[in-house]
Amino acid sequence: MPSRHRTLPLPDPHPRRQLLRLLGAAAAGAPLAALAGFNFFTSEYTIGRDELQAQIAKRFPVRQRYAELFSVSLRDPQLTLDPATNRASITANMTIGSPLLQPSSVEGIVSVSSALKYDVAALALRLHEPRAERIELQGLDGRDAERLQKIGGLVAQELLRDYPLRTFKPEELTVGRKTYQIGDITVQRDDIKVALL
Template identity: 70%
Template sequence: MRNRPSLRSRRSLLRALLGACATPMPFAALAGFNFFTSEYTASREELQAQIAKRFPVQRRYADLFTVGLRDPRLGLDPRSNRAAITAVLSISSPLLQPQTVEGIVSVSSALRYDAPARALRLDRPQAERLELQGVTGRDAERLQNIGAVVAQELLRDQALRTFTAEELTVGRKTYEIGAITVQDDGITVELK
């Protein structure tokens, strides 16, 4: 007669298995390549970490202003299939009193794949919202225009995720990136 597990141990095993299935896995654990569905999903956390490495950034404007961006936060909008970056904006100039004005800028963008660089990039970013602290009237309007133009320039073609050649190769097959889909908690790209 073979050894059969007792009813109690089978129930314990069943409870443990059901408990493991009921425990939600973090999205980051689900992120990555899925060759069965031919797609790759980059989680919001992964993308945020990649973006944060590229900041702070700054650029001179008309040799009178220095515009900088720091502390970026990634936003994802599945309805419009766009990504957004909200950052602290600073504008410095000897013409300003005080010499540095700060605020918040939100820039949204379509996404595109840059095949030679194997990078998922922002495409045609547009400043959607820009708020400056302590500046009003025509000065505020002029500084907002400068801030918006420079923020768009600083974020144009910014890479959200760069793939290595090894990541896109399985056996003898090298995958290309196809359709890009923005989701609530990440970005999925088609592997073809």
């Protein structure tokens, strides 16, 4: 007499094998470290604020002269990300020095905010059209403070113009045989996401 028990088919493992092959091929195409910020399912690359902060700190202090009479230097940068405006801000300690000053240098703080752009040739995420939002100088007021604030703001903007926040390695944008391009840039509170096209 035939058995009345039916044998249920096992779940098809093929989709899982396909996913594993995809991930394996991706890992084979680039070092695992390079894929750390890569999301295969959303085609996005995420760069954490801590990573960006560490990269910025390596490039400071920075210094530039103004009109051959003033020297402006920035140090100890701190990065802030603002999702409401899709902008990044760098706040740094600032020193303005000049033989015209008594004493010969003034300390302060400057905050510069900026939009972001992608430089295809350099594979770099750069600050775009930065602007000085806040400048505070110690021990000065009146017209002297206004003049030095203007100088400090102009030089800080120039120092940070096209500044590279993050430079990609070619292997970070290559998975298997596909090389991705950077699309939309989205600033979040703790990271920056870039769309991969």
